[in-house]
Each structure stands twice: as C-alpha cells, then as structure tokens.
Amino acid sequence: MFDLDLRSRHPIYEQLVERFKELIISEVLKTDEQLPSVRVLASQLTINPNTIQKAYREMERQGYIYSIPGKGNFVARVMREGNAEKLARLREELVKILSEAIYLGMKKEEIIKIISELYVMVKGGEKSDRS
Amino acid sequence: MFDLDLRSRHPIYEQLVERFKELIISEVLKTDEQLPSVRVLASQLTINPNTIQKAYREMERQGYIYSIPGKGNFVARVMREGNAEKLARLREELVKILSEAIYLGMKKEEIIKIISELYVMVKGGEKSDRS
Amino acid sequence: MFDLDLRSRHPIYEQLVERFKELIISEVLKTDEQLPSVRVLASQLTINPNTIQKAYREMERQGYIYSIPGKGNFVARVMREGNAEKLARLREELVKILSEAIYLGMKKEEIIKIISELYVMVKGGEKSDRS
Amino acid sequence: MFDLDLRSRHPIYEQLVERFKELIISEVLKTDEQLPSVRVLASQLTINPNTIQKAYREMERQGYIYSIPGKGNFVARVMREGNAEKLARLREELVKILSEAIYLGMKKEEIIKIISELYVMVKGGEKSDRS
DNA sequence: GTGGTCTAGACCACC
DNA sequence: GTGGTCTAGACCACG
Numbered sequence: 001m002f003d004l005d006l007r008s009r010h011p012i013y014e015q016l017v018e019r020f021k022e023l024i025i026s027e028v029l030k031t032d033e034q035l036p037s038v039r040v041l042a043s044q045l046t047i048n049p050n051t052i053q054k055a056y057r058e059m060e061r062q063g064y065i066y067s068i069p070g071k072g073n074f075v076a077r078v079m080r081e082g083n084a085e086k087l088a089r090l091r092e093e094l095v096k097i098l099s100e101a102i103y104l105g106m107k108k109e110e111i112i113k114i115i116s117e118l119y120v121m122v123k124g125g126e127k128s129d130r131s
Numbered sequence: 132m133f134d135l136d137l138r139s140r141h142p143i144y145e146q147l148v149e150r151f152k153e154l155i156i157s158e159v160l161k162t163d164e165q166l167p168s169v170r171v172l173a174s175q176l177t178i179n180p181n182t183i184q185k186a187y188r189e190m191e192r193q194g195y196i197y198s199i200p201g202k203g204n205f206v207a208r209v210m211r212e213g214n215a216e217k218l219a220r221l222r223e224e225l226v227k228i229l230s231e232a233i234y235l236g237m238k239k240e241e242i243i244k245i246i247s248e249l250y251v252m253v254k255g256g257e258k259s260d261r262s
Numbered sequence: 263m264f265d266l267d268l269r270s271r272h273p274i275y276e277q278l279v280e281r282f283k284e285l286i287i288s289e290v291l292k293t294d295e296q297l298p299s300v301r302v303l304a305s306q307l308t309i310n311p312n313t314i315q316k317a318y319r320e321m322e323r324q325g326y327i328y329s330i331p332g333k334g335n336f337v338a339r340v341m342r343e344g345n346a347e348k349l350a351r352l353r354e355e356l357v358k359i360l361s362e363a364i365y366l367g368m369k370k371e372e373i374i375k376i377i378s379e380l381y382v383m384v385k386g387g388e389k390s391d392r393s
Numbered sequence: 394m395f396d397l398d399l400r401s402r403h404p405i406y407e408q409l410v411e412r413f414k415e416l417i418i419s420e421v422l423k424t425d426e427q428l429p430s431v432r433v434l435a436s437q438l439t440i441n442p443n444t445i446q447k448a449y450r451e452m453e454r455q456g457y458i459y460s461i462p463g464k465g466n467f468v469a470r471v472m473r474e475g476n477a478e479k480l481a482r483l484r485e486e487l488v489k490i491l492s493e494a495i496y497l498g499m500k501k502e503e504i505i506k507i508i509s510e511l512y513v514m515v516k517g518g519e520k521s522d523r524s
Numbered sequence: 525g526t527g528g529t530c531t532a533g534a535c536c537a538c539c
Numbered sequence: 540g541t542g543g544t545c546t547a548g549a550c551c552a553c554g
Contacts, residue, residue: 009537011544018227025234037526048546053527061454068269069527070553083235090232091245096149097228098249101221103156104214111246114226115239122233138461140542142538179539271527273553280489287496310554345497352494357507358411359490363483364515365418366476370508376484377504380491402552404529430541441531446542462542463538 002045012047016055017062024064024075026121035065035073133176143178147186148193155195155206157252166196166204264307274309278317279324286326286337288383297327297335395438405440409448410455417457417468419514428458428466 002019004012023029035041038056042049056073059065067073098111133150135143154160166172169187173180187204190196198204229242264281266274285291297303300318304311318335321327329335360373395412397405416422428434431449435442449466452458460466491504 013544021231022227025230038528039526048548050547051545053529054544056527066269067271067527068553069271069273070525072526074269078234087232087235087237090228090235090237091241093228094225094232094242094245095249097221097224098246099156099252100152101218101225102249103209104218104221106218106221108246108250110222111225112243114222115229115242118226118229118233119239122230138459138467140460140462142462144538182539185538275553283493287492313554316553340496349494349497349499352490352497352499353503353507355490356487356494356504357511358415359483359486360508360511361418361515362414363480363487364511365471366480366483368480368483370512373487373508374505376487377491377501380488380495381501406529431543432541441533443532444530446544447529449542460542461538464541466542 004045004047006047013051013055013058016052017058020055020059021062021064029075031075031077033075035075037072135176135178137178144182144186144189147183148189151186151190152193152195160206162206162208164206166206168203266307266309268309275313275317275320278314279320282317282321283324283326291337293337293339295337297337299334397438397440399440406444406448406451409445410451413448413452414455414457422468424468424470426468428468430465 002016004015006012008015020029020035029035035056036044038049038052042052045052056065056067060067060073063079064076065073066076101111133147135146135150137143139146151160151166160166166187167175169180169183173183176183187196187198191198191204195207196204197207232242264278266277266281268274270277282291282297291297297318298306300311300314304314307314318327318329322329322335326338327335328338363373395409397408399405401408413422413428422428428449429437431442431445435445438445449458449460453460453466456472457469458466459469494504
C-alpha cells in the first residue's frame, strides 16, 4: 500500500510524508478526512508508532494536516496564497532538476506533456468541488 | 568561489557535488578538463580533504567525472543516451515537485517560461561545441 | 455563542474556562449570578456534560465561581486582595511574553496603548457598580 | 541550573524551550554560540537524549537556533521583522493576561515598571553590539 | 481509543 | 565527537 523501503537512505518518516502528500495533492484524501490513527497505521506497516507520529507532525508543520489530540489527524484545507516563500523554494528545486533533465536529453515535448497531465489531474479535482 | 555554506544542514560534500554538476552541465567545465586536485581544493576551501574526496567519488558514481589514479579527476564525456534509468528517476522527481507547485498555485505560464529559459541556456552552450 | 473550536488543539473544557473568565472579568456575568446548568449548557453546545462539569470544577478551583450542590454554580465575589500568589504567577507570565514581544520588535507605545485600553474597559465596568 | 519540574503538567521539552529562549532573549547566549550537545545535556540533566532533541528541534522551528548535523546546535541570528503573525499571536496572549492581572488589581504603574525594566535589558544588550 | 510525551536504548552519516 | 533516525515499549490527558 505504501511500499516503504526500510533500507532507503531516505528516512521512513520522510517516505511516509511524501506518500501522504501525494494522496492529499491528488485529492484521494479530501479536506477534513481522517487519517489512519497512529497506532493502527503503525501495526499495519509494522513500524514504530513514534515514526508515524513524527511523519504526522512533519505534515502538520508543512500545513497539510491538522491534529486534534484525543480525536485524530485530519487533512487540512488547501492553502493557496501566502506561500510565496514555499513557491520560491520549489522554483529553485525545479530549476535544478530541469537543468539536469535537459542536459541528459529529456525532450521539451515530454516535459510539457507531464505538466499538462498534472494540470488536468489537479485542476480536474478542483472542479469537482463546485459541483 | 564555491560559496559553500558550512552552516547548512546539507552536507558539505553534497554542496560540492551540486556546484560541480552545475559547472559541468553549463559547460564551464568541459569534457576531459581536469578538476582541481583534492589537496589543492581542500586547502583553498579550508575544509577536510576527505570531504573533497567523498564529493569526487560521488560524482564519479553518478557518471559526471572519471578518475585516473595518480593523475587526477576529469570531466566525463556527455552521456546523452543510455540514461533511461536516470531519466526515469528525474521524471519522478519532476512529477513530485510539479505536483506540489501546481497544488500551491504556480501558474502554468511560469513553468513554461522556466523551461524555455533553461533550454536556451543549455542548448546555447551546446552550439559552442560545433564551433 | 461561545464559538468553541472543536478542532483546536486546546481542550474544549479549557476553551470554556477561558470564555467564562472573560465574561466574568468584563462583568457581563456579575457576582452571585447563576451559570447555566451543566446539562442545559451541554445540550446547547452539543458537547459532553462531563466536559462542562470539568470546566466548572476548574473555574471553582481558580476561585472564579462557587458551587452549591443541588442548586447550581454561581459567580464568586471579586477577589481583589489575597491574591499575592496568583498575581506573582501572572507577573511571571507577563515578563515572559513581554520579553519575547520586545525581542521581536514590538513598540513600547503599542504595549502602553494596549494597557490603557484595557484599563478603560475594566475600570469602566467597575464604575457601573457604584451607580 | 535549569530547575526542571519533571512532575509539571508542562512537558519537559517545553520547559527546556522556555529556559533556552530566556537565555537567548536576554543574550546570555549570543548569536552563533554553541549550545550543549544533545547527549552531554541529557546526561547532565539525567533525562533522555530524545527529549533534548525534541526541545532543540522545536526551538529551530521557532527560529531561535539552527542545527548543523555532526557539528552541533547554535544560536540563530535575531530575526526582527517578518514576524507580523507571531507578534499578532503575542498581542492576543498579552491582552488575555493583562485583563486578568488588571482585574485582580495589578497597578498600572507596576506594569509600566516591568516594561521599562525589560526594555533596558533587551535594548541595552543591543547597544553592546555596536561597541 | 486517540494523540502527546517520555525513557532506554541502538545504529547511521558526517567531519 | 556530533546530530538524525528508529525501535519497543510506557504513562498521561482528553472526550
């Protein structure tokens, strides 16, 4: 389900954060939906509850979820705007990766295609809100 | 020169790798050009030679340079093909970062603009090969 | 009415205590006035009666209300003196928050302004006693 | 030294954060000064290293210190400006505590005196930078 | 049953 | 030596 790589150089909690962010961004997990409880998920993935806890706190710090002690963890409202700083950081990462990709021969058309597909995915999910 | 940030949470050797890769990708350092020796660079940057050595070995592993024992480290030939694996990895990273950027509201036009600028930069450097 | 935030990380009973204390301090609720019964308030706010009960017991402990078994909960007499201990605690909190505010650049004038406004509010409410 | 209260309702790591912030605000700990290592402090205070780690990470999140893996934790540069949000939060806390203090009879003069003393302390420390 | 905190360890990467 | 991560537990407050 989460296909974690316990041997990876990336910490487990970071892998969890990435997977959950994907689910939230693609709106598989919707606003205010409850995430699996720390202990349930820990036993399902057979990893330590503290590691799940760390992942959840990191996601909260990044603004993707919120926590109600004694109740659970929930998907936060999307936070368009007020992210100038975060967007600047992403822009830098984008430049770095694109530079390498172009250098290694990735076609411009392929990149444009990726972008278009992603836009359909995210913006499509948005429209379903208005219905 | 390399504007290393000794306070950064990114390891110094990783910063070195990134800086060198930028120089190679932008063809400031050209194929078969010799890199500064480990000891010279270490004393210039006043950091531990082991750290330089580690950065060079990492770049070699990634295919950006090659080492001739007793001679030095040199920029590798550009490797336009035979990179299916590396390109697939970059594609994944690209998708991840683009997803987040789009989710946070980055405009499609801005992304296209970044791509175009980068293409001019890299492809421009390429032409100088033919001269 | 009480605008409780069920999603807040502050416990509900604590939010209740804060709201009631505000009402008592600003003398919207006057000495010996009866508070809503536990059960009535619980059904109005659609929260657990135990939570109301806990809030009332906490306020009693802090000296803001008193309870008459079988009758209800009532606003306690103002306790201007005999609070050396509580005032000392508040003084400490005040120092801590003011230190941080000053450190972060809050203007002295702004702090004075806040104090003056609050004095007008509280002392104004006091005068209505004499009428 | 840190007079921690292990029985307190406030978590140990939070008490640590408060004590350290006091030391930083009052400039007992100066910019770029190194904090005690996680393990040394843990053994000195006879508490778990993880608890120290948690406190340090929280202070980093709040912008008071920065961490260099493998080197240590260090006091961050003061960060005047760009704190509108944090100042707004402090303003609210200030209002709440002042309301209660005034209600319980704290004299206006006493509050002014506290403010003035704190200003001398913080602003005095600032001037020593210029010398 | 939920999250939040804490202990007593361990192993890793970095320098 | 340093911080960063992780495990395998435990106890607490909250609702």
